[in-house]
Amino acid sequence: MDFELSEEHKMIQSLARDFVTDHLRPLEREVMGRAADMSDARAYLPEATEAGLVKMVRDMGLWGIGVPEELGGAGLDTLGVCLVEEELARTVVPFHFGDVSPLLFDCNEEQREKYLQPALEGRKRPYLALMESDAGAELSGLKMKAAKVNGDYILKGKKLSLSRPGGDYFAVVFAAAGSDRGVTCFLVDRDTPGFRVSGGEEKVGWASQISEPMLLNFKDCRVPGGNILGEEGRAFSLGRKWLPPRRVVRGARGVGAARRLLEEAAERVRTIETFGQSVGQRTNIQAALADMAVSVHAGRLMVYEAAWKADNGKSITREAAMVKLYTTQMVHTVADRVAHVFNGPPYIEGLPMERLCRRALAASATELALELQRSIIARDILQGLKV
Numbered sequence: 211m212d213f214e215l216s217e218e219h220k221m222i223q224s225l226a227r228d229f230v231t232d233h234l235r236p237l238e239r240e241v242m243g244r245a246a247d248m249s250d251a252r253a254y255l256p257e258a259t260e261a262g263l264v265k266m267v268r269d270m271g272l273w274g275i276g277v278p279e280e281l282g283g284a285g286l287d288t289l290g291v292c293l294v295e296e297e298l299a300r301t302v303v304p305f306h307f308g309d310v311s312p313l314l315f316d317c318n319e320e321q322r323e324k325y326l327q328p329a330l331e332g333r334k335r336p337y338l339a340l341m342e343s344d345a346g347a348e349l350s351g352l353k354m355k356a357a358k359v360n361g362d363y364i365l366k367g368k369k370l371s372l373s374r375p376g377g378d379y380f381a382v383v384f385a386a387a388g389s390d391r392g393v394t395c396f397l398v399d400r401d402t403p404g405f406r407v408s409g410g411e412e413k414v415g416w417a418s419q420i421s422e423p424m425l426l427n428f429k430d431c432r433v434p435g436g437n438i439l440g441e442e443g444r445a446f447s448l449g450r451k452w453l454p455p456r457r458v459v460r461g462a463r464g465v466g467a468a469r470r471l472l473e474e475a476a477e478r479v480r481t482i483e484t485f486g487q488s489v490g491q492r493t494n495i496q497a498a499l500a501d502m503a504v505s506v507h508a509g510r511l512m513v514y515e516a517a518w519k520a521d522n523g524k525s526i527t528r529e530a531a532m533v534k535l536y537t538t539q540m541v542h543t544v545a546d547r548v549a550h551v552f553n554g555p556p557y558i559e560g561l562p563m564e565r566l567c568r569r570a571l572a573a574s575a576t577e578l579a580l581e582l583q584r585s586i587i588a589r590d591i592l593q594g595l596k597v
Contacts, residue, residue, distance in 0.1 A: 213514075215293075222290050225270055226297040226307075233263060234303040241303050242565075254304055254374065264332065267307050274308035274330050276459070281315060281322065282330055283308065288455045289517035292462035296513075299466025300473075302565040311336060312452035313382060313395070316440045325380060325397055335379040337407070339369035339426050354428070356385040356394060363387065363396065363438075365404070365431040370423040381405065381426055384445050392443030396433050404431030454530035455520050457583075461513045464537035465506060467566045468544040472502045475551040489551075498547040505540045512536055531586040538580060 215223065237259070243251030254260070267273045276291045277283020284307075286294070294307055314326045314336065328334035342353055354367035365385055373379075380399050387394040398405055406427045440448045476499060479490040489495050516529040 215289075219290060219293060222272070222286065223293040223297065225272065226294040229266065229270070230297045230301050233266065234298075234301045234305055237303050238301060260305070263305060264308075272307050274310065276312075277308065277310055277330060278315070282327060283310070287517075288458060288520040289514065291455075291459055292513055292517045295459050296462040296466035296469070296510075299463040299566075300470040308332075311338060311382070312449035312456065313338075313439065315452065316448050320436070321397060321439065328378075333378060335374060335377055337371040337373045337375075337379050337381045337424065337426065339371050339381045339383040341370040341372075341423070342368065343370055352384060352386045352393060354383070354385040356387040356396065356433075358387065358435075359432075361435045363394075363433045363435065365396065365398070365428040365433055367428055369426040369428070371426055372423050375407075375424055379407075382439065383426070383428070387442060393445040394442050395439040395445035395448055397437045397439050398428075398431065398433055399437075402431055402433065404429045454526045455517070457530040457534040458513055458516045458520065458526065461509065461516070461533035461537035464541045465509045465513055468502070468506045468509065468537075468541055470566055471544050471548045472499070472506055475499060475502065475548045478551060495551060498550050502544045502547045505544055509533075509537045509540045528587055528590040531583040531590075535580055535583040535587070 237255065240259075241252050241255065243249065255263070264273070272284050272286075272294065274283030275286045275294050277285065279285030298306065308330055310326070310330050314329060317326045325334070325336070329336050354365070354369060356363040356365050363385075365383065367385065369381075369383060371381070378400060380397055383396045383398050384393055385396060386392075406429075408425045408427065409422060439445075479488070479495055479499065482489050512529075512533050516526050516533050519529060520526045
């Protein structure tokens, strides 16, 4: 068994690590704010600063790391994407290397020009509109409706989106297109009559730390049949082949965030003394550091193995679910240990520890999401009876 990264992967890892260290981490104070009351904190980087960083990444040849080359991206394999995302998760600065939802990979030729390419280039922002405030946990019970009229579709209902607001945008909307036609995905342009977005304004100060979804209203919104993404009634098959690798990438983000937490804890232990003795000599502190290091190492091995299997054409349904389940729990565990070292609660809204964990976990840390991963793992075990 060879656990050594290839020279190409080492180069990718080194480029991403240097970029985070040299260009992103120095901006953390700008994002977190310098005032004691966090009145100058920001949710995002200034546009000019972000544009400069994007140019650097493009010059590195790493923009669109997870987007296939034939679609205009860098086309890195799963392990390469994991290496980059692990490094990016080591900072609270909100920045990515051209991350585009795999849903858009199913665009047809015309839709690629109108939606995928502008999204990849940052000229348009896709607002993913799957969630509904009162739809419950069953996605099959979506209340958003799409009635077919003379080849077009009339959308009625409300959606929630956690996408980054602002600028030019379009919505990727999941709606029930009749009881017998299943759920269909639509691409809805910003200026479509009957489509309105409220909320999601960029905030400053303490409020910038709180993520609130945008409300997308559709009132007799007429969408051409050519704006269906994929096939009618098959919205949940979009991007399906990309889902397991994306779970592994989320695991890589958890590993990166946990690494940063461990680094911060170790730095504090090295520099703090109480009663003339380094806190690093305390057994309980040493135990906390050791537990964190073991958790991070185990998470990284799980991520790298699953990514390697994906890149070699192997099925990773179970491994991806295991990665997502373990790394989600691992981030919480490491945060608790760090809190023990810092003598404080693990999560205080808006502070670096909380922001690191929130960025790594995103929406995947809900108990419903974790139960889904457990179900996938158990189902696979029972089908194959192998552990």
